[in-house]
Amino acid sequence: MSLLLRNALLLDVNTGDYLEADLRCVEGRIAEIGTALPVPDDVRVLDVAGAPVLPGLIDAHVHVTAATADLDSIPSASPNYVAAHSARIMSGMLDRGFTTVRDAAGADFGLCDAQAEGLLRGPRLLFCGRALSQTGGHGDARSRGTRVRDDHPCCAGLSRIADGVDAVRTAARDELRKGAHHLKVMASGGVASPTDRIDSTQYSMDELRAVVEEAEAANRYVAAHAYTARAVNRALQAGIRSIEHGNLLDDESVRLLVEHDAFLVPTLVTYWALKQEGPQHGLSASNHRKVDEVLDAGLAALERAVRGGVRTVYGSDLLGGMHRHQNEEFRIRCEVQKPLEVIRSATTTAAELLRLEGEIGVLRPEARADLVVLRGDPLTDIGFLATPENIGYVVQDGIVVTDNGL
Numbered sequence: 001m002s003l004l005l006r007n008a009l010l011l012d013v014n015t016g017d018y019l020e021a022d023l024r025c026v027e028g029r030i031a032e033i034g035t036a037l038p039v040p041d042d043v044r045v046l047d048v049a050g051a052p053v054l055p056g057l058i059d060a061h062v063h064v065t066a067a068t069a070d071l072d073s074i075p076s077a078s079p080n081y082v083a084a085h086s087a088r089i090m091s092g093m094l095d096r097g098f099t100t101v102r103d104a105a106g107a108d109f110g111l112c113d114a115q116a117e118g119l120l121r122g123p124r125l126l127f128c129g130r131a132l133s134q135t136g137g138h139g140d141a142r143s144r145g146t147r148v149r150d151d152h153p154c155c156a157g158l159s160r161i162a163d164g165v166d167a168v169r170t171a172a173r174d175e176l177r178k179g180a181h182h183l184k185v186m187a188s189g190g191v192a193s194p195t196d197r198i199d200s201t202q203y204s205m206d207e208l209r210a211v212v213e214e215a216e217a218a219n220r221y222v223a224a225h226a227y228t229a230r231a232v233n234r235a236l237q238a239g240i241r242s243i244e245h246g247n248l249l250d251d252e253s254v255r256l257l258v259e260h261d262a263f264l265v266p267t268l269v270t271y272w273a274l275k276q277e278g279p280q281h282g283l284s285a286s287n288h289r290k291v292d293e294v295l296d297a298g299l300a301a302l303e304r305a306v307r308g309g310v311r312t313v314y315g316s317d318l319l320g321g322m323h324r325h326q327n328e329e330f331r332i333r334c335e336v337q338k339p340l341e342v343i344r345s346a347t348t349t350a351a352e353l354l355r356l357e358g359e360i361g362v363l364r365p366e367a368r369a370d371l372v373v374l375r376g377d378p379l380t381d382i383g384f385l386a387t388p389e390n391i392g393y394v395v396q397d398g399i400v401v402t403d404n405g406l
Contacts, residue, residue, distance in 0.1 A: 011055075209239065
């Protein structure tokens, strides 16, 4: 069945202008935009009565398998149990207006295929498989007293350990073999890992370059978890395309991001949520103490990056029961950015990062018919995006998947 949106205010994300028009979807694509469009047979008509309509949102840093903030417990859980949680998490993301997400470690081809085939309800899923981590790095969840790590492929988990150039090449090739849309490396310490320091750098330059070479050979790219300026700058010098977090970057980081035409994906909401709720969702006391090291610096880093002309992309990075705060990132970023700039980070700029320009993140003929209908104008009040209750309809591939009315 086709869909016709009548009397819509269509947001042109590039200009910030609204167009009063109808929009017709056919076979999952936007077929036509105009006024008083005719209604062919077998077309559902949805009169939105002048409501703002945005492209479907894109979250470029999610963990759909992270049913808990206790990441160390995930590998010991049944993959079927984790998949059931993932289905619930992904369904919630769709209701919050996110029609495409990029998983930053944990999801695999099974979840991607299940969503594409309609076996589970959720956003279109781009995945990296497991992130690559050095021993004792951000992806090594072992405590100091634990010797053995089970990397068996049947187990769920967010990361795999690989040390040395040959090992990281093998791991990268293996994730690409399984269909990864991108690769991810842990290039610095992190909050939710037990034995590393946030200010540490991880992987040698030769190891980082080896992963980049393997990705480029497969026409893919590499994202890097990195907090400090030293870690960010090393990653960019190695050819990494996407910096995740970057809370402690400096002016040289900004220069390198622009010079290398790379992207920054801040994830400010996760620190806000971890500070308030992390322990009740499984974050250990020692990891909770790490949050303060990056919490306050995040907004300052974003402001520095925006001022320097860096392309920023929307990311949330939430874990466990904190996924429900996904849209709060809009409100937090608007402390230093204009609403339109933040909306671009979740639409057109995110599509550039994903190499899906013109396919998603825009309202134009031939693009995917992914739409979000709001109850008010987010350009004047970002709360209409930051509060999911203000979402009236979500359309994915031309089908109304969330119907809350207006």
